[in-house]
Amino acid sequence: MAPSNNAVFFCSFLASFINIPGEFRDNSRIMEPVICFEMLFPNLEPQDKVARIAAAGFRAVEFWGWRDKNVAALRAACSRHGVGVANFSGHRRGDLIAPDTWALFFTDLGDAIETARFLGCSTLMLLSNELGEGGKVLNTYPDLTAAQKRRNLARGLEEALERIPEGLQLVLEPLNTRIDHAGYYLEDMETAVSLIREIKDPRLKILCDLYHLGVMGQDLEAVIGGHIDQIGYFHIADFPGRHEPGTGNADWRLLLRQIIRSGYNGPVGFEYSPEKDSAESLHKIQALWEELFV
Numbered sequence: 001m002a003p004s005n006n007a008v009f010f011c012s013f014l015a016s017f018i019n020i021p022g023e024f025r026d027n028s029r030i031m032e033p034v035i036c037f038e039m040l041f042p043n044l045e046p047q048d049k050v051a052r053i054a055a056a057g058f059r060a061v062e063f064w065g066w067r068d069k070n071v072a073a074l075r076a077a078c079s080r081h082g083v084g085v086a087n088f089s090g091h092r093r094g095d096l097i098a099p100d101t102w103a104l105f106f107t108d109l110g111d112a113i114e115t116a117r118f119l120g121c122s123t124l125m126l127l128s129n130e131l132g133e134g135g136k137v138l139n140t141y142p143d144l145t146a147a148q149k150r151r152n153l154a155r156g157l158e159e160a161l162e163r164i165p166e167g168l169q170l171v172l173e174p175l176n177t178r179i180d181h182a183g184y185y186l187e188d189m190e191t192a193v194s195l196i197r198e199i200k201d202p203r204l205k206i207l208c209d210l211y212h213l214g215v216m217g218q219d220l221e222a223v224i225g226g227h228i229d230q231i232g233y234f235h236i237a238d239f240p241g242r243h244e245p246g247t248g249n250a251d252w253r254l255l256l257r258q259i260i261r262s263g264y265n266g267p268v269g270f271e272y273s274p275e276k277d278s279a280e281s282l283h284k285i286q287a288l289w290e291e292l293f294v
Helices: 005-015 046-055 071-081 099-119 146-163 189-199 210-215 220-230 252-261 278-292
Strands: 032-036 060-062 084-089 123-126 169-172 204-209 231-236 267-270
Touching: 032 084, 032 278, 046 060, 046 071, 046 278, 060 267, 071 084, 071 099, 084 099, 084 267, 099 123, 099 146, 123 231, 146 169, 146 189, 169 189, 169 231, 189 204, 189 220, 204 210, 204 220, 210 220, 210 231, 220 231, 220 252, 252 278
Parallel strands: 032 060, 032 267, 060 084, 084 123, 123 169, 169 204, 204 231, 231 267
Antiparallel strands: none
């Protein structure tokens, strides 16, 4: 008897999470749900969060910075529970828009590359500005014009691409400046797209965070429909509130089905703060995901 479509999907899905230490994970095989564990289970260590996420049926995680984590314990937990690391921050120091901070930026990026290799992670996310506690932009560089910031950002991205090894992808993330990150330079999809088109390197894509773009009032259907070729990773949280899908105003079934129809076959990261219980929020996301593929 031939396997069902769901069985074929499930087998392909599991295959995409095989991590080999020292090698970069392949994020290109199938559209996959990824859980950012930073705001989940606040009293647990990262490795214990991985266990809870795996128990809820997910096979990929992401996080922000790596320096505050026991990376060896995290890798062991991922291996034990059959979970891959899909993405984390390529830097927590330095500003791509300010060349006088690039020494910090590229040192951090180099360390992140080695950590990514250790974890088998093939995607690192980049920001235009360094963020501090609570996501605050540490320096807005008011003496730089918008044109200078854009030019510096393009140069910094080009240099970053010269430094990354084969098999690693960089994703550049626009953030909202209305609620979470006042003063952040890269606040819109159009500027990000223009940079990707200008640099023309397939290893550089956009991390399209539909929460941030939604907060900025962008037409999310138009963003997906017009720029899918420049997108290498999605982030999702409902708005307002930045909680799990179904707690705000976005129509996630419509948006996710549009992403599926577009032919996108990469990660979809759920980066959110649970409205109430972390485990309950994971069950809601799992139900939504299963509904998409029935």
